[in-house]
Amino acid sequence: MKVNYILNKNQVCIFFVSFFLALIPVNLLGFQLEKQIIDYDVVFKESLKLGGKILNLSGKKIGDKGIKHLVSSNLLKKVEKIDLRYNEITAFGAGLLAKTPPLPKLKSLILRHNILGDAGARALAKSDSFPNLEEIQLGWTETRDAGALAFGRTGKLPNLKKLDLRGNFLAKETKDELKKSLSHLKTLKLF
Numbered sequence: 001m002k003v004n005y006i007l008n009k010n011q012v013c014i015f016f017v018s019f020f021l022a023l024i025p026v027n028l029l030g031f032q033l034e035k036q037i038i039d040y041d042v043v044f045k046e047s048l049k050l051g052g053k054i055l056n057l058s059g060k061k062i063g064d065k066g067i068k069h070l071v072s073s074n075l076l077k078k079v080e081k082i083d084l085r086y087n088e089i090t091a092f093g094a095g096l097l098a099k100t101p102p103l104p105k106l107k108s109l110i111l112r113h114n115i116l117g118d119a120g121a122r123a124l125a126k127s128d129s130f131p132n133l134e135e136i137q138l139g140w141t142e143t144r145d146a147g148a149l150a151f152g153r154t155g156k157l158p159n160l161k162k163l164d165l166r167g168n169f170l171a172k173e174t175k176d177e178l179k180k181s182l183s184h185l186k187t188l189k190l191f
Contacts, residue, residue, distance in 0.1 A: 038062060040069040052078040058085040058110075064093035071100045081108040085137075094120030098127035108135040112164070121147025125154040132159050139189070140167035145174040152181035162187040 040062065047057050055075065060066070067089055070076065094116045109130065116124075121143045124136065136157075148165050151157070163182060166189045175190045182188050
């Protein structure tokens with residue numbers, strides 16, 4: 001039994017157009033399903049706790065744009081703890097934080113699960129913005145040896161007691177050097 005497929009030009013044209021439309025990402029057609037406009041002022045205000053001493057932005061996905069808005073606001077003057085976990089912050093956002101005017105009340109900075117890399121970690125380690133910082137959490141931030149070693153070589157964090165670098169890509173030699181150079185810390189998490 002022989003089957004003949006006869007397609008006219010219109011059917012072929014419709015087939016190819018349908019095929020190529022299926023390959024175009026949805027957001028190129030004008031649909032942006034997960035894209036939403038963030039009102040940073042509202043998010044920040046709702047995230048302040050204990051009379052402005054704690055700013056918990058964990059999981060708000062504010063990104064670098066949100067960090068830019070945050071550092072240009074007056075919210076950070078009284079803040080003692082900032083939680084920025086899971087916010088899609090890159091080295092650029094970390095650099096913005098590192099360039100803020102000094103935050104003498106800030107004691108805890110949590111940046112776990114962002115994509116800071118070495119550039120972001122180095123910017124934070126060399127910053128003059130955190131004179132009284134006691135704890136910084138940089139676990140799972142894509143930090144490598146150079147970024148981690150910056151904390152062992154900085155004199156910018158005189159009150160640092162706790163450093164968390166778990167989940168990053170650190171060589172054994174780097175971990176050994178940090179254990180020596182940061183032996184004065186109360187807590188050093190490398191694994």
